[in-house]
Amino acid sequence: MTSRTPVDLYGKAALPPCDGPRLKPFKYRKESIEFVSLLSEPPSSSPTGACAHVFKVKFGKRGYYALKIFKFKKIQDLRGEQWALSNENVSDDDLVFHSDPFYAECRAYGKIEEIEESMARKSSKASQRVAAQQIQSSTKQTKRKSRSQKNSRSQVTSKHSVDREAHRLAVPCYGFMGLPPTFEALLAERFGIFDWDRSSSDESMSQDIRAPFRALVKQLVENKPAFGRPRKMLADLKILRAHEIYQKDIAARNYMNGLLVDFGAAWTSPHWCLETLSRNQLHYELFSDLFEWDHMMREEIPSTVVRAAPLTSRLLSLRDYRELGHDMKYKNA
Numbered sequence: 001m002t003s004r005t006p007v008d009l010y011g012k013a014a015l016p017p018c019d020g021p022r023l024k025p026f027k028y029r030k031e032s033i034e035f036v037s038l039l040s041e042p043p044s045s046s047p048t049g050a051c052a053h054v055f056k057v058k059f060g061k062r063g064y065y066a067l068k069i070f071k072f073k074k075i076q077d078l079r080g081e082q083w084a085l086s087n088e089n090v091s092d093d094d095l096v097f098h099s100d101p102f103y104a105e106c107r108a109y110g111k112i113e114e115i116e117e118s119m120a121r122k123s124s125k126a127s128q129r130v131a132a133q134q135i136q137s138s139t140k141q142t143k144r145k146s147r148s149q150k151n152s153r154s155q156v157t158s159k160h161s162v163d164r165e166a167h168r169l170a171v172p173c174y175g176f177m178g179l180p181p182t183f184e185a186l187l188a189e190r191f192g193i194f195d196w197d198r199s200s201s202d203e204s205m206s207q208d209i210r211a212p213f214r215a216l217v218k219q220l221v222e223n224k225p226a227f228g229r230p231r232k233m234l235a236d237l238k239i240l241r242a243h244e245i246y247q248k249d250i251a252a253r254n255y256m257n258g259l260l261v262d263f264g265a266a267w268t269s270p271h272w273c274l275e276t277l278s279r280n281q282l283h284y285e286l287f288s289d290l291f292e293w294d295h296m297m298r299e300e301i302p303s304t305v306v307r308a309a310p311l312t313s314r315l316l317s318l319r320d321y322r323e324l325g326h327d328m329k330y331k332n333a
């Protein structure tokens with residue numbers, strides 16, 4: 001057993017504390033929080049064992065957001081999950097920081113932010129150049145001109161954020177936050193939620209000194225269709241994959257407003273699975289998003305001709321693929 005790197009959920013440092021992309025804390029985490037409603041399925045009707053509960057919340061005067069509060073995950077459960085045969089040599093840190101749904105989502109969103117920023121920067125390069133020239137000449141001018149410099153800067157910023165919006169690859173995530181364990185009583189009373197999967201040692205402690213909740217703050221999506229244009233959805237998925245973010249749970253319930261919203265099962269490079277699985281395992285695992293995407297589209301938008309999986313692979317039905325993939329896992333481990 002290796003010792004685990006401590007994590008400060010209330011601090012300023014981005015998470016998780018390991019190699020690869022990280023997510024920043026939510027800027028307004030210190031504002032008062034009001035729970036409005038439960039957005040995810042109520043516990044009684046979610047037999048699939050979701051990894052989190054999602055709430056509509058209000059942060060002080062900042063407005064409404066979606067707050068995804070993650071259940072706790074024991075390290076022995078992570079080790080026991082599907083990759084049990086190949087994870088013996090993986091450190092506790094790598095296992096937790098790559099595979100625990102909270103950290104998996106932090107890493108994926110950390111990387112998504114980098115990609116969106118870089119796409120926005122590229123597409124607004126020309127207008128930034130023009131604005132930069134204006135700024136340069138205005139520095140030599142009078143006070144009045146320095147006001148116009150300010151304006152040019154704000155124009156650059158607003159153009160930049162417009163571009164970022166145009167390059168959204170997922171429902172925006174504004175950062176992570178820790179929530180004091182004392183919220184447990186409120187969530188039980190208001191929403192009948194008790195299933196946080198705490199360890200027995202945590203459970204045996206009084207509520208105020210238990211582990212804090214881990215949460216992500218996202219844009220609230222309400223009254224919007226789950227799907228957008230299939231070509232755009234597929235293009236987004238391919239961009240994510242090209243940057244080695246494999247979402248690993250493509251399903252209609254994980255799309256909102258045409259964008260992916262759930263990265264709790266994602267593999268984001270560097271990831272222990274990408275380094276330790278055999279070639280065959282990786283081949284099937286990495287293609288699964290494409291097969292699942294086609295399957296989802298056949299169910300949800302039968303009229304679409306947009307397909308994700310390459311033609312040759314499509315000759316294999318999804319069921320065959322799953323059986324084969326599952327079989328390969330254990331043959332090649």
Ligand SMILES: Nc1ncnc2c1ncn2[C@@H]1O[C@H](COP(=O)(O)OP(=O)(O)OP(=O)(O)O)[C@@H](O)[C@H]1O
Nearest residue numbers: 039040050051052054066218219220221253262264
């Ligand atoms: N930003 C959001 N705005 C509005 N509703 C949301 C938002 N994020 C999630 N939800 C609702 O909560 C549900 C569960 O969210 P999410 O998929 O992130 O959690 P999960 O625990 O991983 O769920 P599952 O395991 O069922 O996929 C979504 O299907 C959606 O109905």
Ligand SMILES: [Mg+2]
Nearest residue numbers: 249253254262
């Ligand atoms: Mg989900």
